[in-house]
Amino acid sequence: MILPIIAYGDPVLRKVASNIDKDYPKLNDLLANMWETMYNANGVGLAAPQIGLAIRIFLVDTEPFADDEELSTDEQQQLKGFKQVFINAKIEEETGEEWPFNEGCLSIPDVREDVNRKDTIKITYLDENFKKHTKTYDGLLARVIQHEYDHIEGVLFTDKLSSLKKRLIKGRLTNISKGKINVDYRMRFPNQKKGR
Numbered sequence: 001m002i003l004p005i006i007a008y009g010d011p012v013l014r015k016v017a018s019n020i021d022k023d024y025p026k027l028n029d030l031l032a033n034m035w036e037t038m039y040n041a042n043g044v045g046l047a048a049p050q051i052g053l054a055i056r057i058f059l060v061d062t063e064p065f066a067d068d069e070e071l072s073t074d075e076q077q078q079l080k081g082f083k084q085v086f087i088n089a090k091i092e093e094e095t096g097e098e099w100p101f102n103e104g105c106l107s108i109p110d111v112r113e114d115v116n117r118k119d120t121i122k123i124t125y126l127d128e129n130f131k132k133h134t135k136t137y138d139g140l141l142a143r144v145i146q147h148e149y150d151h152i153e154g155v156l157f158t159d160k161l162s163s164l165k166k167r168l169i170k171g172r173l174t175n176i177s178k179g180k181i182n183v184d185y186r187m188r189f190p191n192q193k194k195g196r
Helices: 027-040 063-067 073-079 139-152 163-177
Strands: 045-047 057-061 083-105 108-126 132-138
Touching (some): 027 045, 027 057, 045 139, 073 139, 108 139
16 A cells, blocks of 8 residues: 655654554554555655554665666676665664765655765664564665664654755755645655544
8 A cells, every 4th residue: 555655844754753663453464555555656665654654664776776877887796686674773883984866856856966874884684584684785775774664763864965065956956845745655644634
């Protein structure tokens, strides 16, 4: 089932999300709905707060980036077929050089800005079967994970912009929060009643 994506300005996007346990009700249905919602919106990642749930789940599928001709063959291979559920994730460390990349977000449509992030992360998480993993990722893959991880920490990519950039996009963010935007996927805006 395709769920509405929560728009910028909704308080759920600012909450630090809570861990869940393996008895979380209808978890498999929730994950299936999140995948369907993400693909419907042409996203490469989606976090539970973006569908209104302040729980520590996000998922990533970097396949769309694998065809980028500017990437090395190694990077393309790393991104091809990477599809992962992250539950109760915790970034243990971020290392390497900071580098800029133009990011966007399904909750903040039509706003794209360069964001600096560290190149490499070490993250501990549970998969959809509640099997624990600790892995290191780098490059674009690390960036997508960092972006989604920020969502479960109540952080948006726009928080990482300079104060000048924030001022320049303030009007666009206000319009998004008021629903004054055209998107080709389902969204729910602050103050909008559920079910619309």
